[in-house]
Amino acid sequence: MSTDTDSVDLVDDLTVGHVAQAALIAAFVGAGAYVSFPIPFSAVPVTLQVLGVFLAGIVLGPVWGVVSMLLYLTVGAIGLPVFAGGGAGLGTLLGPTAGYLWSYPIAAGLIGAVVHRGTDLRDPADVSLPVIVGALVAGTVVIYALGVAGLVAVAGYELAGAVSAGALVFVPGEVLKTAVAAAIAKSGALPTR
Amino acid sequence: MVTYEPGPSLAHEFDPRAKLAFQTGFAVAAFGRGTLPGLAAVTLVALAALAAARLSPLRALVAFRFPLLLLALSPVFAAVRLGPPWLDFGAAVDPALASYRVVPVLLVSAAYVRTTPVRESRAALQRVVPGKAGRVLGAGTAIAVRFFPVLLADLRRTREAMAVRLGDERALGERLRVTALAGVTRAFDRADRLSLALRARCFAWNPTLPALRFRRRDAALCVIAVLLALSPLI
Numbered sequence: 001m002s003t004d005t006d007s008v009d010l011v012d013d014l015t016v017g018h019v020a021q022a023a024l025i026a027a028f029v030g031a032g033a034y035v036s037f038p039i040p041f042s043a044v045p046v047t048l049q050v051l052g053v054f055l056a057g058i059v060l061g062p063v064w065g066v067v068s069m070l071l072y073l074t075v076g077a078i079g080l081p082v083f084a085g086g087g088a089g090l091g092t093l094l095g096p097t098a099g100y101l102w103s104y105p106i107a108a109g110l111i112g113a114v115v116h117r118g119t120d121l122r123d124p125a126d127v128s129l130p131v132i133v134g135a136l137v138a139g140t141v142v143i144y145a146l147g148v149a150g151l152v153a154v155a156g157y158e159l160a161g162a163v164s165a166g167a168l169v170f171v172p173g174e175v176l177k178t179a180v181a182a183a184i185a186k187s188g189a190l191p192t193r
Numbered sequence: 194m195v196t197y198e199p200g201p202s203l204a205h206e207f208d209p210r211a212k213l214a215f216q217t218g219f220a221v222a223a224f225g226r227g228t229l230p231g232l233a234a235v236t237l238v239a240l241a242a243l244a245a246a247r248l249s250p251l252r253a254l255v256a257f258r259f260p261l262l263l264l265a266l267s268p269v270f271a272a273v274r275l276g277p278p279w280l281d282f283g284a285a286v287d288p289a290l291a292s293y294r295v296v297p298v299l300l301v302s303a304a305y306v307r308t309t310p311v312r313e314s315r316a317a318l319q320r321v322v323p324g325k326a327g328r329v330l331g332a333g334t335a336i337a338v339r340f341f342p343v344l345l346a347d348l349r350r351t352r353e354a355m356a357v358r359l360g361d362e363r364a365l366g367e368r369l370r371v372t373a374l375a376g377v378t379r380a381f382d383r384a385d386r387l388s389l390a391l392r393a394r395c396f397a398w399n400p401t402l403p404a405l406r407f408r409r410r411d412a413a414l415c416v417i418a419v420l421l422a423l424s425p426l427i
Contacts, residue, residue: 023336085259091302156291161270
């Protein structure tokens with residue numbers, strides 16, 4: 001056993017809270033992949049995973065939202081089965097769904113930056129509905145644009161095939177998730193820092 | 194699903210940093226190869242990695258059924274035509290080769306996951322990523338791994354509680370809202386309690402990490418990783 005004999009460098013109280021929140025939201029996004037709800041007239045069920053990405057941006061803001069999503073990708077890469085369908089491993093981050101996964105930090109950062117207009121967080125219930133919906137739509141566009149790009153680059157899809165297999169089938173679910181995330185943000189029930 | 198299992202295999206003995214380097218070098222080699230002989234060679238290396246981890250290839254493939262389905266659809270989409278001749282197999286060759294490159298990479302990452310405990314991966318990450326970024330990554334990863342099953346149980350309990358109150362007859366949007374809000378609220382409650390506990394126990398930037406031993410065999414694995422990464426240039 002080795003022991004670190006340097007003096008103890010304490011983490012300041014605010015950062016402890018931020019790290020804990022970012023890690024817990026990362027775990028929530030991972031757990032959300034296992035909670036699926038069937039949608040009528042659609043073969044693809046809705047999971048809480050992308051909803052978790054939206055909420056990470058809204059509750060954690062642009063800085064810690066990004067950190068949280070990077071933690072999510074890291075725990076998946078080292079083997080916790082947090083990716084869609086219980087996937088894990090570095091290979092998944094380089095596989096056909098790589099575009100979607102790598103877009104999560106960008107989407108959470110973008111949503112956080114638009115909702116909070118900077119790094120100082122404000123109560124999402126005070127933000128106007130069009131701003132929240134705009135942020136969520138922009139985040140969704142980022143996720144699916146990068147997801148489709150990943151399918152084209154990694155799996156050799158043609159653009160039309162990638163858009164139909166990787167984006168259009170998810171549209172009903174995404175519309176619903178955007179509405180739900182906006183309702184949650186405006187409800188005033190979300191925890192704030 | 195492939196997760197870590199303790200065992201006596203050769204792959205268990207390697208340092209996680211060497212295994213991470215090998216995965217990276219292997220991915221570069223696999224993505225740099227577009228020809229059939231090249232892909233056959235990387236497949237053999239991937240099967241050797243699985244054998245070293247004593248993991249059955251079939252079990253690894255089943256664990257990746259979701260990405261494999263997406264990969265399999267790519268040549269199908271390329272081959273189907275909306276008119277005569279309906280199926281153009283020639284057009285499917287390139288997408289099939291492009292898709293197949295990913296399969297050995299997935300298999301090698303399964304071998305890593307099967308043979309590396311999370312705490313060793315965390316220690317490796319914290320040593321490889323410098324400064325406070327590495328420390329936040331290390332601590333955050335450890336916390337997220339610990340709380341993942343707890344939050345999953347929270348979400349399942351919320352759904353069960355909703356179902357026994359006939360809440361599963363509500364509209365889909367309403368069910369999603371209730372479950373997601375309960376999940377985030379629980380996550381924040383747990384984060385608050387955890388951060389209080391961490392502060393009470395003097396949570397530090399420089400914790401004592403599990404010891405990692407980088408031996409000659411790990412250096413050899415790193416050399417193989419570099420050679421693999423350079424192999425597409427040959």
